[in-house]
Amino acid sequence: MFTSDRSKQRQYLKQAWEKYTRQDQLEPLELQLAKIVEKHPEYHDLIKNLDSEYFPEQGNTNPFLHINLHLTLQDQLTMDQPKGIKGIHNRLLVKIKDEHVVEHMMMEHIAEMIFNAQKNNTAFDLDGYIIALKKL
DSSP states (O other), X not given: OOXXXXXXXXXXXXXXXXXXXXXXXXXXXXXXXXHHHHTOGGXXXXXXXXXXXXXXXXXXXXXHHHHHHHHHHHHHHHHTOSTTHHHHHXXXXXXXXXXXXXXXXXXXXXXXXXXXXXXXXXXXXXXXXXXXXXXX
């Protein structure tokens, strides 16, 4: 899964979901991805089409990107990196009481940080990311 090759990433996700629905044995990362997909029934069929393009300008959400943003956030929470993100997450859980909604709120800021880094050809602004999350 740890590749920059988009088609390999999509194939891995698709295969993990297929294994999960067949109740096959899964590797830990496959199970983590499948659990994310499970929470998004609107993506169950979309992830079968590996060659689809998704353009935000047309109101389309890229299911592969969305799932990977969940994965990124979950990894950040597991490691508490950037430092303090786990505490922010816990505070939001107390306030919102819906883990999936909280993840979506936080993921918006991950996506914004990635977009800005790509647009400006700079490193991720982790300090700005944490500041934005604290404002939620």
